[in-house]
Amino acid sequence: MRAVSVYQAEGMVLCHDVTEIIPGKRKGRAFNKGHVIQKEDINKLLMIGKENIYVWEVNEKLLHENDAARRFARAAAGEGLRLAEAAEGKVELKAAVTGLLKINVEALERINDIDQLAAATLHSNQIVQAGTKIAGCKIIPLVIETEKIRQLEEICAQHYPLMEVKKLQAFKIGVVTTGSEIYHGRIEDAFGPVLEKKFQQWGSSILKQIFVPDDAERIAEAIQHLLALGADMIVTTGGMSVDPDDVTPAGIRAAGGKIISYGAPTLPGAMFMLAYFGSIPVLGLPGCVMYHKSTIFDLVAPRILAGEELTRRDITKLGHGGLCLVCDECRYPECGFGKGG
Known part of the structure; x- marks a missing residue:
C-alpha cells in the first residue's frame, strides 16, 4: 500500500472507500475499496x-x-458449468446442465492450502439441477501475487477438471423381479413403479421387466435375455437377504456376472450387490430401495448413468457418511448421506 497522486493512479487499486459529501444532498461512497481507477x-x-x-x-x-x-x-471449471461475473474477488459457478456433480477433492484441498485462496463447493457425486450454485472461487485480499494463481492453474491442469457436471446418459434398463409370491400373483409387485419413477427422473427408461420365481437358473436366463435385448443396465429386485431361498446373487453368478461387491457399508442398503457383464452393470437391490426415499441406489445409480464404471473401492468409500438418519422429511441430497467418501 502506498500514497500516490491521483494523476498517477490510473490502473491502480483503491485500498479504501472514498466518500463523497454534497452538503444538504448526500453523503456516501463515490468509489469502493478495490475499485480499479480509470482515467x-x-x-x-x-x-x-x-x-x-x-x-x-x-x-x-x-x-x-x-x-x-x-x-x-x-x-477450475470443467464441462457443464457456467461462470458468473467476478464481484468482490469472487466468481460463483453454476450448473449449466442437470447432471452428476464431480469434484476432485484431493486437488481442491491442495488449492485451498495455498494462502489467500478459497474454493468452496457442494459435495461430489450428487445430482444437481441446471442453475444450481455448486461452487465459489474467492480471492481473500484486494490484490494477490500472480505466482499463487499460477500455482493453482498448474494444479488444475494436472487434475483437470477440478469440478464439472456430467450429463446423465439415457440408459435402457432391464429389470428382473424375483420372488415366488410375486411370480404366482399372490402379491402385487411394488418395486417396478419405484424404479420406473426414479429412472424417469434421471432420463432413462425401463426396457423390460421380467418376473421369475426364486430359482437361480431362471434368474440367470432372465438376465441373459435382457442382455440380448440390448439392456444398458440390469436391476434385480428381491432375493437379496441372507435367507436360504434368496438366490438372486447365485443367479447373477450363474449368468456369468463378475461380482464387484456383495454387501455395502451403507444403511439403508447393506445387502446391495454390484456386478458387471463386460461393461454392463447389474445392480442387486435390497428391499429397502422400495420404501426408503434415499438408499445406496441413489448413491450408485447416478454415477453409472454418468458413465462411470465403479470398483469395489468406490463402494467401500461410501461407509464414511453412509448412515442415513431416515429423517421425517427427507432432504437428500442436501444432507450428509453418502458424502464422506
Missing part, C-alpha cells in the same frame, strides 16, 4: 478533494482480486 475517475476524485489516495499497484507480480478470481474459476 475518467481522476477528475471526480479531484472534485471531491482527493489529490492523493492510497492504492495497491497492480503489475506483473500482482493481480487485482477480480482478475485473479476470473483466472481461478476458469482454471
